[in-house]
Amino acid sequence: MLKKAFSLILASSVVVSVAACSSETNENGGTSTSTVPKSEASKKIEKIYSYANGGQVSQTKISKPEDLELVKQAIIDKIGIEVVPIIPPKGTEGEKLNILLASNEPLDVFLAGKIPDFQSKGALLPLNDLLDKYGNNIKQLWPKNWADSWDAVSTADKKIWGIPRLPAIAGNTVYLRKDWLSKVGMQMPTTIDELENVLKTFKEKDPSGSGQTIPLLTTLAGLNSSLAAGFMGTGYGNWIDTDNKVKPAVxxxxYKEFITKMADWYQKGYIYKEAFSAKNERIVELIKQNRAAVYAGWYSTLAGNESALKQNDANAKYEVAVDLKGPKGSVTSMGGIDVSGWAISKNSKNPEAVMKYINWLHSDIENYFLAFYGIEGKHWQYVDEKNHVLETLNTDYAGELVLGSTFAYTVQFETKDPVNAPQFDYMRKYITNTNRAAMPGDAKEAYKYDNVAINQQVPALSDLNRMMEEEVTKFIMGARPISEYDKFLQELNKAGMDKWIEAYTAQNMKIKGTKG
Known part of the structure; x- marks a missing residue:
């Protein structure tokens, strides 16, 4: 589910700029209204080698040679930089990247899934000076309220090792069938009690017909990330207790109050009976079959299949329960702070050109569209230029030349596609809206934890994680009574939870200490 959603994010995060005017990068990282003359660009062409693991090429196909050359030359004419893409081999992308980094083969820039992992191995070049000299547009593009993302690609000495790609996002949410609410004469719920009454009514009124209505379609992960925060007062995940120790959500x-409520809903038949065993394919099938009245889970599982649902019911319309609150506030949890980013290899022969190129891409929407979609009129065209809505004409060019994909653009554009439209709508309106979502208690530190050390200190870590998931499922399904919840916590302690708490708390305090 996450993989599917991030594929859309990755594919869409490279094509929109804050600036609407046509501008180019000057030597100091600023912008001007003129392009580089062809004659001048042809005299001095800088070349950079890019591992093409951060654009749509890794998800679709490679370009036709003639189309790739057309786009490459168009970019050379504008900026005087030639991008040489290295195509990742399907299925062994990571292995190939490691080989390139360890060899003498040319490699300048790549998308690092975890910046700290590559930095700790000495594989990266610090970017501070390059950003100061050539990266003005890059720094301006990233919203100030996403500043944690820069921390996530930096070390305690303030050295920056990557250009951030994703902020913390709230991808899980609660959707309701707006048309069915109207059908049964109800409003969008704003409290848990109101949501429960909606579920009860949907079960009784059966808007799908023939007893096929599922009041709440979800999974354990969906419940936790879409509703638990409303009972906890903090995002689902680790939290800081009054004794300053890091502890798991359970x-x-x-959380016990939350599980008690979910167990009650399950017993009453509001929650899909196979919620804790169904695969994502089954969840998607039920959405398409016009059976889900309320959905709690990852947004794209629902939004990406709304167009298919409309083939069965043209009036079907889901809406996010944006104002839904629990006893302790927002029901939605933010995910952790992302540590991926665009990195320059320590062995790069031309790091200045890499930064100039990414900065140029970040300066103008037309530059992004050129690198990602190709040539306007040949590979793509505008449907609504003012609102950055476009449609592709073909896939002869697959986007090998785009670098620096960033979510700061994802929320500002759309492709004309009934499948993607609801997903773009959610991303623009909700996915980074911190006013409707809560961060886990240790989110500010968790992305810097030494997970290798934690695994060494907690031999039973995987067993504890499995035990928490299995027992919570039993409580919700009624296979174990809620009256035994405290006993369950005692069982966790016997299984090694004390070491878990000790290890995570030590990491948390260490990080806070480095922050001063």
Whole structure:
């Protein structure tokens, strides 16, 4: 589910700019209204080698040679930089990248899934000076309220090792069938009690017909990330107790209250009976079959299949329960702070050109569209230029020349596609809206934890994680009574939870200490 959603994010995060005017990068990283003359660009062409693992080429196909050359030359004419893409081999992308980094083969820039992992191995070049000299547009593009993302690609000495790609996002949410609410004469719920009454009504009124209505279609992960925060007062995940120790969600008093409510809903038939065993394919099938009244989970599972649903019911319309609150506030949880980013290899022969090129791409929407979609009129065209809505004409050019994909653009454009439209709508309106979502208690530190050390200190880590998931499922399904919840916590302690708490708390305090 996450993989599918991030594929859309990755594919869409490279094509929109804050600037609407046509501008180019000057030597100091600023912008001007003129392009590089062809004659001048042809005299001095800088070449950079890019591992093409951060654009649509890794998800579709490679370009036709003649189309790739057309786009490459168009970019050379504008900026005087030639991008040489290295195509990742399907299925062994990571292995190939490691080989390139360890060899003498040319490699300048790549998308690092975890910046800290590559930095700790000495594979990266610090970017501070390059950003200061050539990266003005890059720094301006990233919203100030996403500043944690820069911290995530930096070390304690303030050295920056990557250009961030994703902020913390709230991809899980609660959707309701707006048309069915109207059908049964109800409003969008804003409290848990109101949501429960909606579920009860949907079960009784059966808007799908023939007893096929599923009041709440979800999974355990969907429930946790879409609703638990409303009972906990913090995002689902680790939290800081009053004793300043890091503890797992299952030990939060509010989580027990949440599980109690979910168990009650399951017993009443509101929650899909196979919620804790169904694969994503089954969830998608039920959405398409016009059976889900309310959905709680990852947004694209629902939004990406709304167009298929409309083939069965043209009036079907889902809406996000944006104002839904629990006893302790927002029901939605933010994900952790992302540590991926665009990195320059320590062995890069031309790091200045890499930064100039990414900065140029970040300066103008037309530059992004050229690198990602190709030549306007040949590979793509505008449907609504003012609102950055476009449609592709073909896939003869697959986007090998785009670098620096960033979510700061994803929320500002759209492709004309009934499948993608609801997903873009969610991303623009909700996915980074921190006013409607809560961060986990240790989110500010968690992305810097030494997970290798934690695994060494907690031999039973995987067993504890499995035990928490299995027992919570039993409580919700009624296979184990809620009256045994405290006993369950005692069982966790016997299984090694004390070491878990000790290890995570030590990491948390260490990070806070480095922050001063």
């Amino acid at each position: 030990m939060h008093p509010g």
